[in-house]
Amino acid sequence: MLKTGxxxxxxxxxxxxxxxxxxxxxxxxxxxxxxxxxxxxxxxxNKEYDFYIFGAPIHAEMTPKIFTVTNSL
Structure with missing residues (x-):
């Protein structure tokens, strides 16, 4: 059962x-x-969750760079 996200x-x-x-x-x-x-x-x-939701606006048919850089998380 999902408890934290x-x-x-x-x-x-x-x-x-x-x-x-x-x-x-x-x-x-x-x-x-x-x-x-x-x-x-x-x-x-800093911790693990049962599920993750990602949200970002679309800029020129793409998500913003700040959201797609893999070393930011």
Whole structure:
């Protein structure tokens, strides 16, 4: 059973951050703990989760570089 998850996101304008918070609120209703990680403020994950959700805007049909650089997490 899923008990803990994380939403890792990049939000240039705040829209993706808003959606990340909506995910958290929805999972909270199901008693599933969700952490939010803003990749601009925290580029690492310090613990393991049952599942991961990634969120980023699309810029010119691609995700932003900050979100796709493999050594950032």
């Amino acid at each position: 994380v939403v890792i996101f990049f939000s240039g304008t705040g829209n993706t951050k808003h959606i990340a918070k909506l995910f958290k609120k929805s999972f909270d209703k199901e008693n599933i703990k969700i952490d939010l990680i803003d990749i601009q403020k925290n580029g690492s994950i």
